[in-house]
Amino acid sequence: MRALIWMTTGIEPRQWAAVHRKHHKFSDAEGDPHVPYVHGIGQIQLLNYSYCRRETANPDTVARFTRDVADDGWHRLFSRTWLGMVLFAGFFVAAFGPLLGAIALAAHMLLYLFQNSSINGAAHWIGYQRFANSARNIWLLALLTAGEGLHNNHHEFPGSSRFAQRWWEIDPGWYTIAILRRLGLAQPAPSVAIGD
Ligand SMILES: [Zn+2]
Ligand SMILES: [Zn+2]
Incomplete structure (x- = not known):
């Protein structure tokens, strides 16, 4: 599961958990890494990924919010986020060839970015x-x-x-x-x- 997250999202799972837990602790208030009411719904819908990235650059966030996550050595591999994305791209090219593989990869990335930002944007903006x-x-x-x-x-x-x-x-x-x-x-x- 962690390897899948690493390859399909380009995020180190522990960093993802830290940012997400911080979001829960400060939901829609000061300290929340991505707040549509503060940053703008358009900003979060389009640039959610960069807001998450910015938060992972804060060393306190990972240290404070993942104290219970044991360092089993895999974090070192998963922290090479570019490698996960390269492996995933390689899978698409091997499975579908260069052209279809590139199209499938682009579709995956757009869908992922849309879904991810919709949770942090739309699902804090509209709905019941x-x-x-x-x-x-x-x-x-x-x-x-x-x-x-x-x-x-x-x-x-x-x-x-x-x-x-x-x-x-x-x-x-x-x-x-x-x-x-x-x-x-x-x-x-x-x-x-x-x-x-
Ligand atoms: Zn959650
Ligand atoms: Zn939320």
């Missing part, structure tokens, strides 16, 4: 709210983002891997985790205090 937090649920976006678009639910229960709260809310990430649990490949994680 079930709980009293600043995030929104966008049903359609949840279909594209493995459930993450149920963002208001997620902000209410950030430690839960299940994002759906109603039967009609579709949560593909939870279905995947439920299957992995049945196969004995996933266990509930102990809850930890983050960034205190």
Whole structure:
């Protein structure tokens, strides 16, 4: 899973976790790395990736928000983010040839950037709210983002891997985790205090 994140997003998983946990701690307030109300919805929709990158350059963020993540040695490989992207590009070219591979890679990158920024932008801007937090649920976006678009639910229960709260809310990430649990490949994680 970590290798997949590394190759498909160009982000070191621990850095991603740190920025995302900081976002949860300061949601839509001072200290949140990406706030549509402060930075502008257009900025976040278009430049979310650079806001995340800027935050990973802050050494305090990773140190403070991933204290519970053990350094098992893989971080050193995954911190070479360019290598992950090169490997992923190589996979596309090997699978589809240079032209189709380049088109598939470009489509993947655009879709990824759109989905990622829509969670931090649109899902903090439009959509329905079930709980009293600043995030929104966008049903359609949840279909594209493995459930993450149920963002208001997620902000209410950030430690839960299940994002759906109603039967009609579709949560593909939870279905995947439920299957992995049945196969004995996933266990509930102990809850930890983050960034205190
Ligand atoms: Zn959020
Ligand atoms: Zn989250």
